[in-house]
Amino acid sequence: MVDVFRALDDETRRLILDGLAERDGQTLFEICTMLTTRHGVGSSRQAISQHLAVLEDAGLVASERRGRTKVHHFNREPLAAIARRWPLTEEKPP
Amino acid sequence: MKIRLTSIYVDDQRAALAFYTDILGFITKHDVPLGDNSWLTVVSPDDTEGPELLLEPADHPAVKPYRDALVSDGIPLAQLAVDDVAAEHERLSRLGVVFTQPPTAIGVGSVAVFDDTCGNLIQIVDRIPTGD
Numbered sequence: 670m671v672d673v674f675r676a677l678d679d680e681t682r683r684l685i686l687d688g689l690a691e692r693d694g695q696t697l698f699e700i701c702t703m704l705t706t707r708h709g710v711g712s713s714r715q716a717i718s719q720h721l722a723v724l725e726d727a728g729l730v731a732s733e734r735r736g737r738t739k740v741h742h743f744n745r746e747p748l749a750a751i752a753r754r755w756p757l758t759e760e761k762p763p
Numbered sequence: 764m765k766i767r768l769t770s771i772y773v774d775d776q777r778a779a780l781a782f783y784t785d786i787l788g789f790i791t792k793h794d795v796p797l798g799d800n801s802w803l804t805v806v807s808p809d810d811t812e813g814p815e816l817l818l819e820p821a822d823h824p825a826v827k828p829y830r831d832a833l834v835s836d837g838i839p840l841a842q843l844a845v846d847d848v849a850a851e852h853e854r855l856s857r858l859g860v861v862f863t864q865p866p867t868a869i870g871v872g873s874v875a876v877f878d879d880t881c882g883n884l885i886q887i888v889d890r891i892p893t894g895d
Contacts, residue, residue, distance in 0.1 A: 692865075695837075695864075696836060696837020696838075696863055696864060696876075697836040697837055697838075698836055698837035698838045698839070698864070698876070699837055699863075699864045699867065699876075702864075702867060702869065702874065703867070706868075706869040706870050707870075714836070714838075718836075735863075736861070736878070737831065737834045737835065738834055738835060738836075738837050738863050738878075738884075739835050739836065739837070740837075740863075
């Protein structure tokens, strides 16, 4: 769970997850295009690749081959684990 | 100085010529036998004196690792201009062309990326009309 919080503690990585939540199964190139044109993120492709590696290590992103191309998927399970540990309750705070 | 010709590496020149003419709609400009291969170029039918695309054999050992790495990350090797990316995406998809990236708005226009079946990813680009 520590990895998950560390992975989420970065705006670029959160934007990557936003992008994958909107359209799952993107290539590195598509993710870079999205970050640059929609969010003005000027990071290099290599930097984005490293951000994806952090997200993958935390289990938030999984990659698979589609033909000769690698695509990335958003895996929400680690977030569900957080919600299970501290579930939402009906009670209003005092 | 002008850009008159640019090249991409293709697995098979004849298959590439068929794809770039029959599917994409370019026309053959030069097809000159050269040893086992040909000096093979295509141009846009809208601009036959314009820039030529050379379909170059991919037999140099450096080409495969270079292209494999780019294709793996979804990086296109060439950009082609179209009037309307969405319309072109629909037309090419109907013809069986596989897109690795569907039409995506990028502010000044749209882009999409497809597999040219000859070892490359190609990006198509349009621009939102500015009225001038």
